[in-house]
Amino acid sequence: MRRFLSAALLLAACSRKSPDEQLIKQFDSVKSWSATVQFAGEKWRANSVPAFFMRATIAAAEKDYDAAARSIDQSRARKELRDQFRRELDAARASAQRLKHELR
Amino acid sequence: MREQIDIIRDILDKQLVDRDHTAMGRVDGIVLSIDDGAPRIDHFELGFVVLACRLHPRVEQWLRAIRTRWSVRKSARQIVPWSAVQDITQREIRLDVHAIETSAFDWEKWLRKNIVSKIPGSGEE
Amino acid sequence: MKKATQLALGVLTAVGGFFDVGNIATCTQAGAHFRFQLIWSLILATIVVIFLIEMSGRFAAVTKKALPDAIREHLGFSFWFVPFLILTAVHLLVLAAEIGGICFALHLITGLPIQVWALPVAILVWLFLWRSTFNAIENSTSILGLITLCFVVAAIWHHPPVHEVLAGSLPSMPSHDPANYWFIAVSIVGAVIAPYLFYFYSSGAVEDEWDSTYIPINRVVAVIGMGFGSIISVGAIIVAGIVLAPRGIKVSDYHQAALMLTEIFPFWGYLLFAISMAIACLGAAVEVALSMSYTFAQTFGWNWGEDLEPIKDARFSLVYTIALLLASLFMVAGIDPLKLTIMTMATNAFVLPFVTIPFLLLMNDRKLLRDASNGIISNIATAAIVVLALVLAVVSIPLTFMGGS
Structure with a gap:
């Protein structure tokens, strides 16, 4: 049993990507969500989507940002990479905040 | 000329209908009896328990246990004597009975009376 | 004349x-992540589904029996038992995903949370089935369904680069993210070749009392109907590829997909998406729920028919009633509708061999179908389908863990 477990762990470790690659992949969703919020914002200003849709979209985006913040904290990726992603995440959060303010 | 029937291919699992072509279950099991050393079909068996025993004895045990507690049907195995068979066609086996009067419709009748008729729009006058 | 209207309706x-x-979810994902590169998997799946639908209609027309009925009769209960259980599970998942789609569409229209809509939607679908006849259901949902053509209109108005679209029609290796690429390809196949389709279609043919004279009509319906259907899906891929992909928007939530029509229809786009989604999913939910009842009734030999009043086939009516109730619980529990859909489509692909092989065995039974049994082309297609199904079954599981987002 123990031998089987260690073999499984070894296999999992080998198939794992490096911490950098892993974080880059996880951060993909933040890029996608910040693009979504921006696009939805344009459409809201042009009166193409209702305000409640904007709020729901921002809420979904912020949920993803929170998850991303946690994975950056837990990641063992290079410090520069983590710092860069933190800055990008802050920018994404800020633009979501601005839109939320406009929505009021 | 003596008519020959392949009982596994042409009878087992076949649809049963009554005089008015109402579907009333399938041939879940076939029971032979032996008279003077010559086997002949005695009756068909219908019911979930019959199906279960075709899968595995354990499944049959479970189903019997559930049945004793929950079933509305009186017996586990409903029996259709060979003498009730009127006609065997490509599509189905026609029985000389009224489905609604047989225990094949025990569940159907119980559900109609206790559930479906209580829901508006079921077609119950 | 009667046949002509039937052809049109079919x-x-x-x-x-x-x-x-399933098509909305997988096609927008494909377009948003890989632009037009995955159109080929939709085309491949459409060809397969045309063959399978044609076969199941022909089977019903000749034998006057629907698939679950015939499989149990000719292959036996013990053989059918496992595929039957699998089919039931898949029916429930697909039904839950369709209900999720309707709930999300209503969320888009009203702004109320998705969970709130779960039970009202289940009741609405149930009312449809409880009160209507088979043809009324079919005709109303299919005519309303024409609204989904807005995806095709949007795709054309966007003037997609034709050579890129054509290039996407042929299989190619992914430019990036291979696990995700193959995962979406498999889930498109699962969305198009949904197992319930054949069981539903053949039961519907029996309800409509088809006979051998319907074989040509059936062929036309399969080819043109499925062909047109896939054009709508290609439309969705193209629009997502033009609107979402360049902005870097990947679809991991239906909110992201909901924006895709606003570029070309600034005022109506949002509502058009919501209404298309609601109607497409409503039509499918009705079909899946009915398909579940058909499968149960035929497997156990109950009296069945959507044209009967519920009191005349209590067991048949209660199967879809219970199925709708159970399926709505997924949304009540707050499961994300897109994740549920994608997971379900991968499952569809995985179970394909279990639910198609019994059916394909019957199609070659000369005793049953006589001269209408499968010819050489159908059999080559059949062999290809089985191989494709087995490959999908093997790859879909690991891909679910690697590529599922």
């Missing part, structure tokens, strides 16, 4: 049955 129904929550 085509409409096929179009309506084709485009559902």
